[in-house]
Amino acid sequence: MSTHDLVERLIDILRTEADLHDRLQSSMASLRNAYSALQTDELETGLAPLTKLGEQAAQSAMARDEICSQLAEQLGVAGRLTMSKLLPLVPHQLVGRLREAADLAKSAAQRARVEGKVGERLLALSARMQRHLLGGVPTEEGAAIYDGRAMVHRAGARRGSMIEGVL
Amino acid sequence: MSFGLDAAIRALSASQLAIQTAGQNVSNAATPGYSRQRVLLASALPHTIKGGFQVGTGVEVSGIYSTVDDGLELRLRLQHSASGRAQVDLRLWNDIESLFNEPGGGLSTQLSDVFSQVGNLQSDPSDLGFRNGVVQSGKALTANLNLLADGISTIRNGTFTQVQSLAREVNQHAQVIADLNQEITRAEATGIRANDLRDMREQRIKAISEVVEVRSIERPTGSVDLSIEGRVLVASNRASSITASVDNAGKTELLIGSGAVPVVPSGGQIAGLLAHEDTGANRVLADLDRLAFNLALEFNRVQTTGIPRDGSFDSLTSFYGVQDTNGNAARGDELLSQSGLPFTVQKGELYVTVTDKATGQLERTKIDVDPQTMTLNDLQAALDQIAHLSAAIDPNGRMRISADAGFGFDFANRLDPQPDSFGSFGGASPSIGTTLSGPFDLSTALASPPATFTVNIDGTPLAVDLSPSDFRTPSAATAAELAAAINNDLGTSATAQEVGGRLVIRSNSTGSAATLSLADGTGSPLASLGMSTGTTRTGQAQAVTPQISGSYTGSTNGSLRFVPNGDGQIGVTPGLTVSVFDENGATIATLDVGSTYSPGTQLDIGEGVQVAFGAGNVSATHGDVFELDTISDSDSSDILVALGLNSFFHGTTAADLKVNQTLQSNPDFLAAGLTGASGDASNLSRLLDLQGQDLTALDSYSIEDFYATVVGEVGFEGAAAESTVEAQDSLLANLQQQRDSISGVNIDEEMIDLLRFQQAFDAASRFVTIVNDLTQTLVNLGR
Numbered sequence: 018m019s020t021h022d023l024v025e026r027l028i029d030i031l032r033t034e035a036d037l038h039d040r041l042q043s044s045m046a047s048l049r050n051a052y053s054a055l056q057t058d059e060l061e062t063g064l065a066p067l068t069k070l071g072e073q074a075a076q077s078a079m080a081r082d083e084i085c086s087q088l089a090e091q092l093g094v095a096g097r098l099t100m101s102k103l104l105p106l107v108p109h110q111l112v113g114r115l116r117e118a119a120d121l122a123k124s125a126a127q128r129a130r131v132e133g134k135v136g137e138r139l140l141a142l143s144a145r146m147q148r149h150l151l152g153g154v155p156t157e158e159g160a161a162i163y164d165g166r167a168m169v170h171r172a173g174a175r176r177g178s179m180i181e182g183v184l
Numbered sequence: 185m186s187f188g189l190d191a192a193i194r195a196l197s198a199s200q201l202a203i204q205t206a207g208q209n210v211s212n213a214a215t216p217g218y219s220r221q222r223v224l225l226a227s228a229l230p231h232t233i234k235g236g237f238q239v240g241t242g243v244e245v246s247g248i249y250s251t252v253d254d255g256l257e258l259r260l261r262l263q264h265s266a267s268g269r270a271q272v273d274l275r276l277w278n279d280i281e282s283l284f285n286e287p288g289g290g291l292s293t294q295l296s297d298v299f300s301q302v303g304n305l306q307s308d309p310s311d312l313g314f315r316n317g318v319v320q321s322g323k324a325l326t327a328n329l330n331l332l333a334d335g336i337s338t339i340r341n342g343t344f345t346q347v348q349s350l351a352r353e354v355n356q357h358a359q360v361i362a363d364l365n366q367e368i369t370r371a372e373a374t375g376i377r378a379n380d381l382r383d384m385r386e387q388r389i390k391a392i393s394e395v396v397e398v399r400s401i402e403r404p405t406g407s408v409d410l411s412i413e414g415r416v417l418v419a420s421n422r423a424s425s426i427t428a429s430v431d432n433a434g435k436t437e438l439l440i441g442s443g444a445v446p447v448v449p450s451g452g453q454i455a456g457l458l459a460h461e462d463t464g465a466n467r468v469l470a471d472l473d474r475l476a477f478n479l480a481l482e483f484n485r486v487q488t489t490g491i492p493r494d495g496s497f498d499s500l501t502s503f504y505g506v507q508d509t510n511g512n513a514a515r516g517d518e519l520l521s522q523s524g525l526p527f528t529v530q531k532g533e534l535y536v537t538v539t540d541k542a543t544g545q546l547e548r549t550k551i552d553v554d555p556q557t558m559t560l561n562d563l564q565a566a567l568d569q570i571a572h573l574s575a576a577i578d579p580n581g582r583m584r585i586s587a588d589a590g591f592g593f594d595f596a597n598r599l600d601p602q603p604d605s606f607g608s609f610g611g612a613s614p615s616i617g618t619t620l621s622g623p624f625d626l627s628t629a630l631a632s633p634p635a636t637f638t639v640n641i642d643g644t645p646l647a648v649d650l651s652p653s654d655f656r657t658p659s660a661a662t663a664a665e666l667a668a669a670i671n672n673d674l675g676t677s678a679t680a681q682e683v684g685g686r687l688v689i690r691s692n693s694t695g696s697a698a699t700l701s702l703a704d705g706t707g708s709p710l711a712s713l714g715m716s717t718g719t720t721r722t723g724q725a726q727a728v729t730p731q732i733s734g735s736y737t738g739s740t741n742g743s744l745r746f747v748p749n750g751d752g753q754i755g756v757t758p759g760l761t762v763s764v765f766d767e768n769g770a771t772i773a774t775l776d777v778g779s780t781y782s783p784g785t786q787l788d789i790g791e792g793v794q795v796a797f798g799a800g801n802v803s804a805t806h807g808d809v810f811e812l813d814t815i816s817d818s819d820s821s822d823i824l825v826a827l828g829l830n831s832f833f834h835g836t837t838a839a840d841l842k843v844n845q846t847l848q849s850n851p852d853f854l855a856a857g858l859t860g861a862s863g864d865a866s867n868l869s870r871l872l873d874l875q876g877q878d879l880t881a882l883d884s885y886s887i888e889d890f891y892a893t894v895v896g897e898v899g900f901e902g903a904a905a906e907s908t909v910e911a912q913d914s915l916l917a918n919l920q921q922q923r924d925s926i927s928g929v930n931i932d933e934e935m936i937d938l939l940r941f942q943q944a945f946d947a948a949s950r951f952v953t954i955v956n957d958l959t960q961t962l963v964n965l966g967r
Binding site for chain 2: 049052053055081082100101131133135139142
């Protein structure tokens with residue numbers, strides 16, 4: 018493929034990626050909002066479209082990597098390929114469109130990344146909440162544990178009673 | 185590409201077992217007289233899942249209002265902690281972001297400006313205004329970098345004070361809670377629920393939760409115990425306390441109790457402050473320090489191996505001194521690896537060139553540097569041994585190097601314009617050399633020592649003896665060992681020298697009347713060496729004197745060996761050629777210097793090197809040869825950078841990086857060239873190359889791209905912090921609303937629902953983490 022054709026292909030992929038990451042961000046934001054709004058059902062159903070978008074994004078990323086490798090080889094770009102290295106080397110008439118597509122894709126990816134980070138933090142909070150909620154309650158077969166809650170509410174329980182909990 | 189999403193979903197499914205079981209037990213735990221084993225057996229509707237485990241489906245429980253409240257209150261408290269942490273995180277990232285948001289582009293523009301100024305100077309390296317421009321742009325860059333580092337340090341250093349203040353707040357609340365515990369216990373002992381007191385206590389617990397995440401357990405008496413990461417803060421009517429401290433690494437830590445045990449809280453404002461000190465401000469500062477260090481390292485590597493405007497140095501004193509790390513009150517006797525120098529000294533080579541300013545003649549010396557075996561004293565001694573150079577170490581451990589009057593020195597990788605200073609390639613003095621490179625097997629020649637031969641200089645015989653003790657291994661005698669042994673016997677009439685691995689014996693007489701011949705003696709050592717005997721070599725009025733031009737562009741340090749193929753006159757003898765071999769013996773060029781060659785014409789031999797030969801005779805029979813050092817990196821050891829010998833930058837961190845004061849005072853010290861010739865800007869090209877060069881130490885980014893990454897990460901963290909606050913606040917509001925509306929629900933369903941939704945989000949977040957890799961590569965491409 019000629020450099021011109023490779024750049025045209027790269028522009029197409031970047032535009033596709035911009036769209037995919039926008040939708041990815043939007044889906045993740047919906048999940049986040051469902052989490053914040055305590056909407057369990059939406060959380061569970063929201064995973065499927067996210068998975069599909071993620072697979073498409075991965076396919077686009079692979080196609081982009083391939084095109085970038087070919088471009089780097091053709092244009093003699095050493096090291097990490099960035100737009101600042103690539104743009105001075107591509108055909109003049111394509112520079113504007115490539116720059117625009119790259120900026121769009123970069124912005125969309127940044128937004129998606131931010132949403133991912135927020136998701137990670139909420140995940141950490143979820144994990145802590147679960148630990149706290151399950152605190153004092155055995156979750157493994159055969160576990161025995163001092164159960165603060167049972168003691169509190171069990172009539173006639175003496176302080177410090179050990180409940181032989183076996184699941 | 186596999187997302188690992190299947191695994192996440194499988195984990196989600198598997199965790200349902202634990203969730204349902206836990207939910208069942210939580211609900212049953214509130215049932216009077218319950219024990220898990222009994223309930224499980226009594227359960228009418230268990231179902232069997234994979235693995236044969238039976239899981240209960242829950243029981244209807246009455247009178248569980250308090251447990252419902254417990255669960256929600258617990259989540260609300262945690263949410264308060266999470267929101268408190270998120271708010272702190274946002275505030276601190278906003279503070280850092282504001283430092284980077286400078287009008288005019290800030291540091292990014294200044295980095296570009298340095299390279300832009302270097303580009304200007306390239307157009308006229310002798311222009312003082314352009315030189316000043318480079319220095320001033322460097323000053324502006326370092327001033328801003330220092331300011332940025334100072335601002336971030338201030339944010340980081342504020343952590344301790346803020347944690348200390350918040351700790352006091354927590355201690356006050358804790359004491360009130362302990363007092364309320366006592367009152368509640370006393371009041372409820374009568375059987376009446378102390379709702380007002382409980383409300384007051386709950387408010388205090390929430391207030392603490394915003395500052396630091398606590399875990400609470402209610403006792404049967406009605407009192408509540410609070411703990412931070414398993415350490416008791418409140419137990420019944422007794423309150424412990426927390427304090428801020430600074431650990432050995434200089435980081436703020438939170439201590440609890442009279443035993444001052446360190447705890448790392450998971451949530452709350454204090455958790456946000458501690459985490460930000462470690463992974464926020466410190467990380468950004470570490471990145472800026474890495475940028476500063478590598479900027480200095482790379483610029484200084486170029487600057488220290490270039491040549492200033494006025495040519496070679498008369499004297500230089502290092503900026504950095506070695507430390508007395510072995511405590512013997514002497515500096516310089518420590519190994520270079522243990523000398524406390526700010527940059528790491530590598531095992532490598534340092535090439536020192538001494539120039540005779542009157543003749544332009546260069547003498548290059550290679551010093552092998554090994555920081556594990558070499559001290560600064562050793563280096564000083566090695567420099568001191570070089571002709572016309574002296575070196576000394578001052579009481580501060582600094583190295584001073586001086587050249588004799590009329591001489592200069594430098595560390596540039598320039599090509600020697602006249603590499604045949606010995607005159608062994610068609611020189612004015614007759615010479616005879618070996619036709620092959622060493623080592624040579626002299627074991628036969630030295631079987632009955634001494635081995636002898638005769639050197640006839642202008643008809644006068646000089647006897648030479650060779651003994652086994654002259655060589656480390658007689659069967660592998662080197663040209664250098666032979667030259668040393670032969671010179672012991674030659675006196676002043678002739679000189680033996682190693683040239684490109686060959687042995688050359690040269691008369692010290694010059695001109696066409698000068699003659700040289702060799703005759704073998706006992707053991708026939710000349711035969712073993714492959715040297716011509718029985719023929720007389722004469723000198724010549726006009727030496728060939730090869731001239732080298734250009735700049736070596738190869739990537740490795742090495743040498744080129746030039747050897748004629750046949751005997752004849754340059755530019756006259758038809759078919760006369762010169763072969764050029766690299767340091768591995770591979771032929772890299774064969775140059776036609778026969779009848780079609782016009783003496784003095786430059787011939788290209790590749791990698792930026794050209795050679796021209798003067799008219800004169802050369803002889804393959806008599807082993808004519810000359811060698812040219814081709815140096816890519818004249819200081820692969822980084823010893824010049826480590827000592828700070830005519831560096832561009834001084835300092836190694838964002839906070840202390842400065843432009844060398846000597847350069848500020850006199851920009852002529854900026855090493856623009858590599859040859860010392862007027863208008864030479866070849867070293868500036870190396871500086872400009874740095875602009876686009878990906879550096880491994882900067883995660884394979886160029887200097888400018890790495891800075892853009894740091895800024896991008898700060899912006900990203902700020903945006904993520906903002907969205908996190910938004911999400912946490914929304915979650916908090918919804919939890920509060922749910923608590924307000926809840927009444928008489930089935931605890932089993934409530935808990936399972938809660939955990940289901942936590943787990944669903946868990947799976948989604950794991951997916952998101954993997955997507956993070958995808959977005960990162962795309963962001964990097966867009967730079």
